[in-house]
Structure formats: structure tokens, C-alpha cells
Amino acid sequence: MLWVSVPFLLAGMTFRIFLWFRVPRSEMKLGIFGQKEHRTTKWLKLGKDSFLFPQVLDIDRGMWGFLISFHLAIAVLFIGHLRLIFEFTALAKALGDLGMEQFAFLIGGAIGIILLITVFYFLIRRLTLPGKKISAPEDYFLLILLLLVIFTGNYMRFFGDIPITAYRQYVNSLLSFNPYIPTALDTSVARWSLGIHVMFANMLIFYLPFSKLMHFVGSFATNRIRREYLWVNSYKRL
Amino acid sequence: MGKQLQKTIVDILKKTINRQLYYYLDICTRCSICKNACHQYIMTNDLIYLPAYRAELILRIYRKYLTRTGRFISALNRAREIDEQWLDDLYKVTYSCTGCRRCMYYCPFSIDTSWLLALGKAILVAADKYPPIISEISNASIFKGENMEILKEDIIEGLKEYEKELQEKVDDPSATIPVDLKGADILYVSLPGSYSVLTAASIFHQARANWTLSLYEPANFGYFLGDTEKAAVTAKRIIDEAKRLEVKEIVISECGHGYRVMKWLWDTWSKEENPFKIRCILEVMAEYIKEERIRLNRGQIQKALTYHDPCQLARNSGIYEEPRYILRQIATDFRELTPNREKNWCCGGGGGLQAEPELEDFRLKTGEKKVEQIRNSGAKIVVAPCDNCRLQLEDLNKKYNLDISVYSVMELVADATVISKPVFPISNLD
Amino acid sequence: MEEDIKIDLELDLRGLRCPLPMVRVSENITLVPVGGIVRAVTTDVGSLADITSWANTTGNEIVKKERVGKEIVFLIKRRR
Numbered sequence: 001m002l003w004v005s006v007p008f009l010l011a012g013m014t015f016r017i018f019l020w021f022r023v024p025r026s027e028m029k030l031g032i033f034g035q036k037e038h039r040t041t042k043w044l045k046l047g048k049d050s051f052l053f054p055q056v057l058d059i060d061r062g063m064w065g066f067l068i069s070f071h072l073a074i075a076v077l078f079i080g081h082l083r084l085i086f087e088f089t090a091l092a093k094a095l096g097d098l099g100m101e102q103f104a105f106l107i108g109g110a111i112g113i114i115l116l117i118t119v120f121y122f123l124i125r126r127l128t129l130p131g132k133k134i135s136a137p138e139d140y141f142l143l144i145l146l147l148l149v150i151f152t153g154n155y156m157r158f159f160g161d162i163p164i165t166a167y168r169q170y171v172n173s174l175l176s177f178n179p180y181i182p183t184a185l186d187t188s189v190a191r192w193s194l195g196i197h198v199m200f201a202n203m204l205i206f207y208l209p210f211s212k213l214m215h216f217v218g219s220f221a222t223n224r225i226r227r228e229y230l231w232v233n234s235y236k237r238l
Numbered sequence: 239m240g241k242q243l244q245k246t247i248v249d250i251l252k253k254t255i256n257r258q259l260y261y262y263l264d265i266c267t268r269c270s271i272c273k274n275a276c277h278q279y280i281m282t283n284d285l286i287y288l289p290a291y292r293a294e295l296i297l298r299i300y301r302k303y304l305t306r307t308g309r310f311i312s313a314l315n316r317a318r319e320i321d322e323q324w325l326d327d328l329y330k331v332t333y334s335c336t337g338c339r340r341c342m343y344y345c346p347f348s349i350d351t352s353w354l355l356a357l358g359k360a361i362l363v364a365a366d367k368y369p370p371i372i373s374e375i376s377n378a379s380i381f382k383g384e385n386m387e388i389l390k391e392d393i394i395e396g397l398k399e400y401e402k403e404l405q406e407k408v409d410d411p412s413a414t415i416p417v418d419l420k421g422a423d424i425l426y427v428s429l430p431g432s433y434s435v436l437t438a439a440s441i442f443h444q445a446r447a448n449w450t451l452s453l454y455e456p457a458n459f460g461y462f463l464g465d466t467e468k469a470a471v472t473a474k475r476i477i478d479e480a481k482r483l484e485v486k487e488i489v490i491s492e493c494g495h496g497y498r499v500m501k502w503l504w505d506t507w508s509k510e511e512n513p514f515k516i517r518c519i520l521e522v523m524a525e526y527i528k529e530e531r532i533r534l535n536r537g538q539i540q541k542a543l544t545y546h547d548p549c550q551l552a553r554n555s556g557i558y559e560e561p562r563y564i565l566r567q568i569a570t571d572f573r574e575l576t577p578n579r580e581k582n583w584c585c586g587g588g589g590g591l592q593a594e595p596e597l598e599d600f601r602l603k604t605g606e607k608k609v610e611q612i613r614n615s616g617a618k619i620v621v622a623p624c625d626n627c628r629l630q631l632e633d634l635n636k637k638y639n640l641d642i643s644v645y646s647v648m649e650l651v652a653d654a655t656v657i658s659k660p661v662f663p664i665s666n667l668d
Numbered sequence: 669m670e671e672d673i674k675i676d677l678e679l680d681l682r683g684l685r686c687p688l689p690m691v692r693v694s695e696n697i698t699l700v701p702v703g704g705i706v707r708a709v710t711t712d713v714g715s716l717a718d719i720t721s722w723a724n725t726t727g728n729e730i731v732k733k734e735r736v737g738k739e740i741v742f743l744i745k746r747r748r
Contacts, residue, residue, distance in 0.1 A: 019260060026258040026353075055344045058581070059274040067346075130285050131270045134294045136316040139268060210307060215265035219347045222261050226348035371694050375687050378721035385724070389717040392733075396713035399738070430686050430714020455714065457687065593691045625685065 012209025070118035152197035275344035289341035338549035338584035359464020376459035383475035419450035437652035456496025462590030492623035494550030544617035548624035587630025
């Protein structure tokens with residue numbers, strides 16, 4: 001399934017971005033005007049806007065807390081899953097085999113719980129006014145899909161064991177287009193939950209290019225508009 | 239709803255599509271964080287004034303007609319057809335917005351609801367559904383442009399009165415208010431009324447500027463109406479006048495949207511190059527003060543004074559520091575409103591709402607955020623360089639007993655310039 | 669001369685700033701029957717040209733306009 005879903009994801013995203021770039025940019029000057037700034041500062045501010053959401057912090061502190069935890073957790077989660085492809089040798093050496101496992105359990109567990117709580121909060125928030133009236137089924141679908149992926153992931157983390165080496169072997173075999181299922185994995189108690197987890201994750205990957213999750217690419221472009229200060233007179237427009 | 243109208247609207251949708259819109263379609267997550275950014279939503283708690291709702295109303299139509307998911311699985315993203323109900327909702331939503339763009343500033347994705355509403359207005363104009371008065375004023379401005387020869391006499395006659403007043407006040411019988419002066423450096427586009435004409439005339443007179451007064455006003459109701467063609471024609475009157483008089487630059491009076499239209503919007507609408515440098519009178523005054531072309535009575539005002547950033551001039555046009563520089567010279571107790579500059583609250587009177595009598599209660603109700611802000615600052619004088627803001631602030635003052643005086647920057651500068659007699663004796667100053 | 673014309677509605681628009689005189693006239697003209705006369709007094713110099721343009725584009729008629737000191741008096745006939 002991974003063979004299909006990942007290329008599909010890439011193709012889908014490229015297509016979406018192609019759709020964006022196919023049409024001309026708005027000719028209207030839509031910037032929010034600020035102080036005259038250096039080019040670098042502008043980009044730094046764009047980064048700040050896109051990664052730290054200072055505007056949200058300003059007007060909705062509670063939501064900001066959940067938002068930033070969720071997005072940070074996603075970033076850590078992404079890094080954590082890289083362990084399925086290769087071991088972080090330096091870290092593993094420093095912590096030792098057992099230490100590494102404990103470390104992974106701690107971080108992974110914490111991330112799992114944070115994600116569960118934050119996504120649950122998003123769902124509750126959406127179900128309460130005023131978000132409810134403007135929400136569409138796709139919003140709930142996405143949140144529930146996320147919850148399912150997180151829930152099964154957590155289930156594996158807390159109620160099954162994770163034979164990481166076997167996983168890595170399996171993923172690497174997939175990557176080299178020569179799949180085989182290691183016996184450690186086949187006999188693992190987490191076999192079924194792993195299957196379900198991977199299934200939901202694949203569904204998420206398939207759905208991503210069609211979903212509002214595209215904001216993780218698009219927000220850079222739109223936030224750039226906000227930071228596009230236009231300080232020259234139109235008669236000598238750049 | 240007629241098939242023909244539906245087709246017209248779909249054509250507009252297709253014509254207005256651009257990259258911005260695609261971004262917005264794909265990334266607005268309907269997170270409703272904007273609920274805390276819009277003064278109208280906070281004060282009324284009515285869903286239709288929520289920026290995300292306003293945006294969603296328009297995006298649903300675009301989704302239906304321009305995206306595959308919207309066309310085939312509209313149940314998923316609630317894409318919808320155009321119908322009468324939708325047009326009614328759209329009317330309520332668009333012509334009540336002041337276009338302050340505070341929601342865009344606070345949106346984590348910078349979604350410009352005000353721009354989306356402008357697309358909505360284009361649809362409503364095509365469907366002949368707009369506040370009649372705004373259209374009437376817009377048409378009157380265009381008529382004025384086309385029939386200036388007949389109307390000119392009236393205007394010049396009015397200015398004669400002002401000229402007498404000016405000569406008396408600056409104590410110089412040679413002081414004039416030039417009109418139609420070919421080869422002047424500055425074409426000053428003023429709002430009618432002594433607070434804008436006389437004050438500027440006095441300032442220009444003392445700075446020994448080579449200026450001429452425009453026969454037109456910067457106010458642009460075509461812009462409020464959302465009819466970019468009319469708006470472009472209205473603004474073009476001024477550009478044509480400037481070309482005819484061969485001036486070097488156009489200076490716009492203290493008018494928020496008028497400045498934004500001339501500086502940032504007109505060339506996009508008209509697809510013409512604007513050959514003139516456009517400045518706001520605030521920039522010009524700040525320059526005169528810096529170059530010491532006019533001298534001010536420093537610290538003339540001791541009462542607590544605050545400055546309200548008009549949305550169209552500050553957040554949407556980039557003028558923040560000039561008025562502050564000027565006011566700090568005149569006032570000893572200058573206070574900032576919190577928040578200020580690009581985060582400032584809208585006064586609630588922009589977007590042509592002043593001209594819509596049926597929105598008066600709504601306008602005053604939604605101005606409460608501003609009232610709160612002014613009360614907290616403790617200021618007794620509120621300065622706002624925008625006519626719509628000032629009209630609104632005066633109304634708020636009356637309704638909420640704020641006990642403030644509202645002035646434009648020009649009035650204060652004209653009053654504080656060092657000449658034998660104050661141009662505008664502002665009676666309630668200490 | 670003013671006495672000859674029957675005035676149906678008096679509007680005191682003194683002190684109002686542009687575009688409010690125009691708005692008030694437009695709002696209130698419907699209160700008089702077609703053919704009725706509105707007498708509006710303004711102090712806004714801009715209204716001289718504005719109200720004339722407004723009347724022309726809305727199809728109403730300015731019967732008379734005159735300056736009385738700082739005031740401008742309009743007699744506007746509702747045409748439709």
C-alpha cells in the first residue's frame with residue numbers, strides 16, 4: 001500500500017500546487033502594510049507567522065496553546081517515524097540500546113497523548129459555536145481520520161510492544177521493492193494494530209492532497225502576501 | 239432566479255478566479271480564529287458577521303462551479319448553487335463589512351475576507367442588488383466628472399467665501415485658494431468643507447507651496463459599491479485633472495479609502511499606469527515640519543490626546559508614523575490606543591456604512607470596541623485623519639457620552655502654526 | 669419668489685458633512701409625493717455641486733438653489 005500511497009501523495013500534491021500556479025496571481029495589492037523593512041526581516045517574519053502563529057497568540061491564547069502543541073508534536077512525530085527507515089546511531093550510542101527504547105517510549109508516548117488531546121480539542125471546538133455552523137463534513141472526516149491514526153498508534157505504543165528492528169527491516173524491504181515480513185513482526189502481538197494503524201495512515205496520505213491539510217504548503221504563500229509590504233509608489237513599481 | 243442571471247454570475251466567478259482565490263479555497267480550515275478579530279462579530283455575536291462565515295459563503299459558490307470536488311461531491315464540502323437565498327445572505331454580509339481587514343491580519347493563513355467580499359459585491363452589482371444610496375452617490379460623482387463645466391461655477395463661488403476667510407485668518411490679503419492653476423507642483427484633492435480646504439490652504443500658504451485645489455473629492459463611492467468600473471472612472475477624474483494641469487504630484491486629503499484607492503487600487507482596476515506620485519497630506523505636513531517650512535507652537539495642547547489609525551490609511555495603506563510625528567510636536571500628552579497601528583480596532587464607520595441609514599444602529603453598536611479603547615486611554619481629544627472615522631467617532635461620542643473632541647490632524651496643525659492669529663481657534667483647548 | 673412654491677418637506681441639513689446632505693435628501697425625498705417639493709438647507713459647500721449632480725442622475729429636479737450667507741438653500745422637486 002505504501003508503494004501506491006506515497007507516489008500518490010506526491011503526485012496529488014504536485015497537482016494541487018500546479019492548480020494554484022496555473023492561474024495568474026491577483027493583481028490587487030493585498031499586503032498588510034507595516035513598517036519599511038529589510039528583505040531578510042520580511043522573510044523572517046514570514047517564517048514566524050507560518051511556524052509560530054503570533055497573531056493567534058494575540059487574540060486566542062487557548063487555541064494558540066493547542067495549535068502550537070499539535071504542530072510541534074506533528075514535527076517530532078515525523079522525525080520519530082524516520083526511525084523506521086534508519087536508526088539515529090549517534091543518539092542510540094549515547095543512550096544505549098535500552099536507553100534508546102525508553103527514550104523513544106517517553107517521547108513517543110508523550111507525543112501520542114498530546115496529539116490525542118489536541119485533536120480531540122479541535123473536534124470539540126468545531127462542535128461548539130461558532131465553528132459548527134460553518135464546518136463541512138470534510139472537516140469532521142479529517143479530524144476523525146486523524147484521531148483514528150493517533151489512537152491506533154497510541155494503542156501500539158502503550159498496549160503492544162514495538163519490535164523496532166523488525167519494523168525497520170520491513171520498511172527497508174519495502175523501500176527496496178523486495179518486501180518480506182520478518183518473523184519477529186509476524187509473531188508480534190502488535191501485528192493487527194499495526195495493520196490497522198498503517199491502513200488508516202495510508203487513508204490519510206491518500207486523502208491529504210484533497211484536504212484542507214494542504215494548508216501546510218499553501219499557508220506559506222498566503223502569509224507571504226500579508227508580509228508583502230508595498231512601499232514604492234505605483235509609478236515606480238518594482 | 240433567472241437562468242440568465244445565473245449565467246452572468248457564473249461568468250463573473252470564472253473571470254475573477256486567480257491564484258489567491260485558489261489558495262483560499264484550499265486552505266481555509268474554517269478554524270474561526272477570526273471570531274476574536276472582528277468587532278462586528280464580537281459586538282453582535284451574530285454568525286453572519288463572522289469573517290469565516292462571510293468568506294465561506296462566497297467560497298462555497300466558487301467550490302461548486304470551479305472545483306471538481308465541489309461539482310461531484312458537494313456534500314463533502316458543502317458547495318452550493320446560486321439561489322435567491324444566497325444572494326440575500328450575501329447582501330447582508332457584504333454591505334455591512336467596513337473592509338478594515340483586521341481579520342486578514344489575524345488569520346493564521348492571511349485570508350483576506352474583505353477582498354473576497356469585494357468579489358461578492360461584484361456579483362451583487364451584476365444582480366442589481368445593492369444599497370441604492372451608495373449607487374446614487376457614485377453616479378452623482380461620475381456626473382460631476384462629466385459635467386464639470388456646468389458645475390464649476392458653483393464650486394468656485396463657494397471657494398470665494400473660503401478665500402475671504404483664509405485671508406482674514408492668515409492675515410495676508412494676497413492669500414488665495416488656487417483652482418485650475420496650470421503647472422502647480424501639487425494637486426490637492428480635498429474633501430469639501432472648510433475643515434479640509436481652509437486648513438490645507440493655510441498650511442500650503444505658510445509653506446509657500448505651489449499648489450492648486452482639485453475640483454473633485456477623493457471620496458469614492460464606486461469603491462464602496464464594489465463596482466470597480468465606476469470606482470475607476472471616479473478616480474480617473476482626478477488623474478485626468480492632474481494631467482491637464484501638468485502637476486508633479488497628487489496630494490490626497492485626510493480621507494482613508496480615497497488615499498488607498500488612488501495609491502494602491504486605481505491602476506489595477508483601470509489597467510492604466512498611474513504617472514503621478516500620490517501622497518497623503520499627512521506625509522506632506524510631516525515633511526514641511528521636518529524641513530521647517532512651517533513652524534508649530536510646540537506643546538500647544540496639554541489635554542490627553544490620542545490617535546486613531548484609520549484602517550484604510552494604516553493597515554491598508556501603510557501610513558503609521560507621519561501623523562504620530564506631527565502630533566508629538568503639538569501635544570504634550572500623546573497616548574497610544576491599545577492595540578494600535580496595524581492591530582488597531584476599526585471604528586465601525588468605514589466601508590460606506592455612514593451613508594446607509596438602515597445600518598445606523600448596527601454601526602453604533604459595533605463601535606463599542608472603539609469606545610472601550612478610547613475610555614481606557616483616558617484621552618480627551620481623539621485625532622483621526624479620515625472623514626468616515628471622524629463622523630463615526632462623533633456619533634459614538636454622542637451616544638456613549640465619551641466627552642471627547644474629535645479632530646483631524648490638519649485642523650490641529652493649522653491651528654498650531656505660528657502666525658499672528660490661529661487659523662482655527664479650537665475653543666475647548668486648555 | 670420662494671413663497672409662491674408650496675413646500676412639502678423642510679430638511680435642516682446644516683452642519684452635516686459630505687456626503688450626508690446627499691444621503692438625507694435621497695432618504696427623505698420619498699416622503700413627499702411625486703411632484704412635491706423638498707426644501708433643504710445645507711452649509712456644506714460641496715453640496716452645491718453634489719446635490720445638483722445627484723438630482724441630475726436620479727431624475728429629480730432642482731427648482732432653485734441660492735446662497736443665503738453661509739447657507740445654501742435648495743428647492744428640489746421629486747420627479748419619480
